[in-house]
Amino acid sequence: MPTPSFRLYNTLTGQTDPVEPAEPQHLRFYACGPTVYSYAHIGNFRSFVTADLIARTAEAIGWDVTFVSNITDVGHLTEDDVADAGGEDKMAKALRKEGQRFANVWDLARYFSDALITDWRALNLREPDVRPRATEHMQQQIQAVAALQEKGIAYETEKGVYFAVEQFPAYGKLSGNQAAEALAEGAAGQGRTTVQDPEKRDPRDFALWKKDAKHLMQWHSPWGWGFPGWHIECSVMATEYLGEQIDLHAGGEDLIFPHHECEIAQAESLTGKPFAKHWVHTRFLQVEGEKMSKSTGNFFTVRELIASEDEGGRGISPLALRMTLLSGQYRKPFNFTFDKLRDNAHHIQRIETVIQRVDAALQANAEGDDFVGERLDGLYERALQAMLDDLNTPEALAATIEGVKLLQGVGDELSGASAQSARQWLDKINDLLGIIRPQTEGEIADDATADPLAEKVEALLDERAEARASGRYDRADEIRALLDEMGIEVMDSSDGTTWRRKVSV
RNA sequence: GGUGGCGUGGCCGAGCGGUUAGGCAGAGGCCUGCAAAGCCUCGUACGGCGGUUCGAAUCCGCCCGCCACCUCCA
Known part of the structure; x- marks a missing residue:
């Protein structure tokens, strides 16, 4: 080549x-x-x-x-x-x-x-x-x-x-x-x-x-x-x-x-x-439209943004912060805002969901053709070309998001072959942009299961499932509200209920 | 004053002479007990005025506006 x-x-x-x-x-x-x-x-x-x-x-x-x-x-x-x-x-x-x-x-x-x-x-x-x-x-x-x-x-x-x-x-x-x-x-x-x-x-x-x-x-x-x-x-x-x-x-x-x-x-x-x-x-970047400077004190350290709320930080996913930084091209003025941080935290959350699906599909290894590989290859190429052109990160991110949406749309129907392609694509995009997986092990992938709240949440969800099954929707919604207050998002689907922490930006 | 950069739809943000960028927000629909999540559909914008061209967001000129560096700061 x-x-x-x-x-x-x-x-x-x-x-x-x-x-x-x-x-x-x-x-x-x-x-x-x-x-x-x-x-x-x-x-x-x-x-x-x-x-x-x-x-x-x-x-x-x-x-x-x-x-x-x-x-x-x-x-x-x-x-x-x-x-x-x-x-x-x-x-x-x-x-x-x-x-x-x-x-x-x-x-x-x-x-x-x-x-x-x-x-x-x-x-x-x-x-x-x-x-x-x-x-x-x-x-x-x-x-x-x-x-x-x-x-x-x-x-x-x-x-x-x-x-x-x-x-x-x-x-x-x-x-x-x-x-x-x-x-x-x-x-x-x-x-x-x-x-x-x-x-x-x-x-x-x-x-x-x-x-x-x-x-x-x-x-x-x-x-x-x-x-x-x-x-x-x-x-x-x-x-x-x-x-x-x-x-x-x-x-x-x-x-x-x-x-x-x-x-x-x-x-x-x-x-x-x-x-x-x-x-x-x-x-230089600006923060909420204003110059960031030590003299005016409107500056944010990485540390305070990514530290957990228990530690006095804002609990923002480092990947979301990274993705936010990538959302503007390095040579243009960049206005850092919490709106952008929130948007990107959602993207990261979506990526995590896709990773879980792909992992599950790899396990299941269902029969079927690879019907995403070609399109993903095209999207990777687009991202790479964008980066080669003066680090056009917004364009590279656009290609990435399209790929994530593609995989998301396919949902649980991923064949083993498709899942292989998806995994390869995710890895390549990660090598290029570093927004898919954290470098430090186990921070995101195991989030749901390793969550200290997991036991409590599961118990409440069990109770809610019973309530729903017996038509006691008032109680079910009460539990959902309770979880919401705990910062937990509940998602019902035809094959069960899943949950995750809400984006807290 | 000197030097450099930038002005795109409600917001963010691609675009490098002629085919829909993409995202967020918003609207409608599907799904759902109701939500959430997810899926489908919907947006014709380019600071102003001239010019070049068959054709300009895209090239040229002028003007207006914003920002940065020339103090500390990446």
Whole structure:
């Protein structure tokens, strides 16, 4: 079969380009991870989902994938994107906020990076092949800064080491931010109060190393005690695990400038070669029509959405959350709403029903032709083509829902052969989109039987069945109302009554 | 001010020059003791004004509106 073309919008070229790995059929890419000073929120995860989908789509067309996604566990400064890196340390700030909960910033970083990984798995995100931590690559960062200094591209001042943007004429090629004046004005126009380093040669110059012997996380360097600039870690870790030239680099749209612009400047100055060929950026999401930001507090962590209600969460199925995130294409503005979450929770519930039917049909293995395979193949192909076209998740989801409805419509009439096809289709769709089965075992499939309420519910249903059989419908409806209050949905059919938990969004 | 993105039916959301996207909500019907679930049927929209074309949601121009980045943040 001809090699399918995987097209993604490339911020660098401003157009949708085919992804062309340096080594054919082997995609090597890097996705910027979060700074672990709090629980990751749904906005973080929108961009991690994009990276996950890139990996899944590449794998779906038979490519090998080497995927690296970092954890930033160095306490960078709240305003360190400004060249001078003023402001307050993010981790130190978090530590103060968390009070006695953590003994120090290291513990805090460890706790939240563990939490990140837990949430990552809950959302069915593919594990990166390497998940490097900034603190574990300090030598390499120091060496990179020293190398830049040797080349005359970086210079030292009282306060730190800076990258001389003047030495890198291509600076601005990713973001379009070319003019030094504009940059300086932009900052000033926003009423910046950051203390500028008077020794800085150019307002565009950014910090590679900050001298600070009082910083909570500090390392020894040729420039004394201090800590690295924010941008250098990604250049260094990407290069370390993927080579000097990588196929693709992804992140949130806010990273275009300055983070990725600076990464390019550093990496390309060091190697003299183009750093990443393809740059992919995920648009920020909004919540109920408003910008999600920490300052206004209208943001949701994955954790609080998926934790059970007993644990103070909202009990939302991780798959429903994932599907909601997929319901908008990564490059378009996305308005996260609870309406959407509810819709998608229903879809997930329907998928679960279909899975149960298919499993039952596989067991029964009834005679008969495969009368769904061909149509399902077509629907998978449609979903795959959609994903290959700049991760068109809404279209892929539409094809998936059509397939689910097809299987649902066939109902209990599935032949063994049809069930086989259905199972294969579900597995393939799951590999591609990750919305069919949870990665962690047994969370959904056994839900009904493992439910702590099961015994009580069954008892009530038995009583209701008796009431119905003897025509005491008042009592039957009373029981149904009771179950409804317990969050249980009752479904009568010709071959018995089934139940499930209601979607609780 | 600079840079980039977006405006589709009640809502969400595909569409890349000419055949019904799909979903949610809603309406009617089937099923049901009644519900729920499920199934069937029903929607002709494309910010505005010009232009190109036999034909435009789809291409071009202008205008209007929304959003993001250029502070923290994916």
